[in-house]
Amino acid sequence: MLIKQDFLYSVIELALQAGKIILKYYKNTHFELKKDGTPLSQADLQSHYFLTHELQKMNYAPVCSEEDPMEYQDRKDLPFLWLLDPLDGTKDFLAQNDGFTVNIALLKNNLPILGVVYAPALKELYYATKNNGAYFCQIQETFNPDNSISLNCFNANNSRKPIACISNFHNTKETQEFIQRYNLETLKLGSSLKLCALASKKADIYPRFNGTKEWDTAASDIILSESGGIILDIETKKILSYNKPDLRNNYFIAFSKDQINGKIYRDFHS
Structure with a gap:
């Protein structure tokens, strides 16, 4: 399956908007603990509500989010499924070290075919679709695909230790x-x-x-x-x-x- 660019770019725009929502709460260090002992902030919840609503409007696939996981019986036979972490790295968010992301993935037959990772505090965007390469973009005000760089153009420094x-x-x-x-x-x-x-x-x-x-x-x-x-x-x-x-x-x-x-x-x- 070939993911159309317009579809991919729509998902990227959602990640950028979620990033703006998250940053509104960046100086708010209040959180609750979930049952597993991990922190939950208002930024997690507001990003989750926004992204879940918008992805569902695409009428493409159900959404399984960290903040609202689907039961296996409801997702086991789905050909397509969104996997969403509306704020990955809540501890980093609360520590205000900029190292948190929005993660959006689309699965087909239980394997990812689209991935968007956006770090809103760093303005760093990474994205990929199956058989179409992986890309990086430093976000200015908006997403411009012409500013994206193929990750295959990045060269490793083989003179250093791994x-x-x-x-x-x-x-x-x-x-x-x-x-x-x-x-x-x-x-x-x-x-x-x-x-x-x-x-x-x-x-x-x-x-x-x-x-x-x-x-x-x-x-x-x-x-x-x-x-x-x-x-x-x-x-x-x-x-x-x-x-x-x-x-x-x-x-x-x-x-x-x-x-x-x-x-x-x-x-x-x-």
Whole structure:
């Protein structure tokens, strides 16, 4: 299936508008705790309400959002499904470190075919559609596709040590051991920006050895894959699957294009 540009650009505009909504609450540090112990802010909720309403108006597919997950029985046989994280990186948002994003993904037969990731505080936009490449755009006032740059034009710096992305808030003992084992440099980033950093060659490896959900990765998954990289499930040694009965991802390692078939990649498959 070929995603038409007008459709993609409409989704991008929704992400930009959601970003404006989120920024209205940026200095508001009030939050509640959800049942799983993660924070929930007004920015999460207002972005969720806006995006869910607008995506549903497209009459294309139901919406499964972090703030309103669909039951498996209602989504298991859907050919198309929106996976939405209206504010990925709420802890980064509350810490006011700019490292939060809006994530919008469209699944077809349980695999992402469209992904939009927008970091409103940084004005950084990443997007991709299946078999049409991945792109980056620095937003000024509005989105202009003529200002977009193919992520395949970004060159890796092969003279440096490989860089591993790590989270601002979710590092584990296993992650630190992995970094030490391979003598990696590190780059701290929030939300989906870690996977986007691999796509744009700012970093090379992203080991994730603690919990994520499908809406955390789906949009940036296709951005990374369309840039030539890959996310591999630790347990299955295959690409991540989506629209599972349990929306939690297995632990994974993501590789930039230049790391595929490198030492860590080969060790992963041994």
